Amino acid sequence: GQQLNQSPQSMFIQEGEDVSMNCTSSSIFNTWLWYKQEPGEGPVLLIALYKAGELTSNGRLTAQFGITRKDSFLNISASIPSDVGIYFCAGQWKGNTPLVFGKGTRLSVIA
Amino acid sequence: NAGVMQNPRHLVRRRGQEARLRCSPMKGHSHVYWYRQLPEEGLKFMVYLQKENIIDESGMPKERFSAEFPKEGPSILRIQQVVRGDSAAYFCASSPTDTIYFGEGSWLTVV
Numbered sequence: 001g002q003q004l005n006q007s008p009q010s011m012f013i014q015e016g017e018d019v020s021m022n023c024t025s026s027s028i029f030n031t032w033l034w035y036k037q038e039p040g041e042g043p044v045l046l047i048a049l050y051k052a053g054e055l056t057s058n059g060r061l062t063a064q065f066g067i068t069r070k071d072s073f074l075n076i077s078a079s080i081p082s083d084v085g086i087y088f089c090a091g092q093w094k095g096n097t098p099l100v101f102g103k104g105t106r107l108s109v110i111a
Numbered sequence: 112n113a114g115v116m117q118n119p120r121h122l123v124r125r126r127g128q129e130a131r132l133r134c135s136p137m138k139g140h141s142h143v144y145w146y147r148q149l150p151e152e153g154l155k156f157m158v159y160l161q162k163e164n165i166i167d168e169s170g171m172p173k174e175r176f177s178a179e180f181p182k183e184g185p186s187i188l189r190i191q192q193v194v195r196g197d198s199a200a201y202f203c204a205s206s207p208t209d210t211i212y213f214g215e216g217s218w219l220t221v222v
Contacts, residue, residue, distance in 0.1 A: 003153065006153075031209065033210075033211075035213075040216075040218075041215055041216070042115075042117075042202050042213040042214050042215040042216045043154070043202070043213045044213070045210065045211075045212065045213075048210055088153055088154070090154075092209075092211075095206075095208050095209035096142055096159075096166075096206065096208065096209065097159075097167075098144060098156035098159055098167060098170070099144075099146075099154075099156065099204075099211060100156070101146075101153035101154045101155070102153055103152060103153045104153055
């Protein structure tokens with residue numbers, strides 16, 4: 001089935017550094033979502049983007065919906081140890097249609 | 112996230128047995144999705160249901176897997192005659208109209 005290309009696959013960063021990850025698709029989505037998953041838990045919604053070009057923040061997290069509607073990025077500023085986890089992007093064609101997920105970016109933060 | 116309730120959280124089955132996974136959506140949500148996550152992978156869509164109706168089952172294996180969302184009670188994902196390859200985390204998600212919220216997952220291990 002369709003899958004998004006998410007990069008990088010993994011990152012090791014020092015506490016306090018900024019992080020950037022992105023997601024691309026060969027097809028258009030009308031909604032982009034970013035989730036975080038910790039071991040043994042379900043994905044938790046971080047940011048939802050509904051309009052091309054939209055830039056949305058949630059605390060230290062900022063995400064943008066690409067103007068072509070085929071990509072999105074997530075930035076985390078001033079990383080802290082609790083940012084550790086797997087970050088997934090997901091695209092949705094329209095409401096009440098299934099999400100298509102990337103394979104995730106595994107983030108490790110070194111204190 | 113905590114509003115979508117899944118049980119059991121962990122289930123061990125021998126090959127050939129049946130597995131039943133339950134999902135109670137968040138209050139007021141009439142749309143339920145089931146996703147499967149293999150180790151080190153993103154989430155893959157299986158089936159989308161509304162009350163008493165299967166809307167999209169394009170991600171569901173044709174054999175041994177079935178899903179329902181009855182008028183009363185939780186949604187059930189049923190896997191008959193489980194095989195080792197069915198070992199995975201199964202996530203339920205619900206939505207009112209667009210934004211999708213995930214449960215904490217059910218981890219199935221087939222021995």
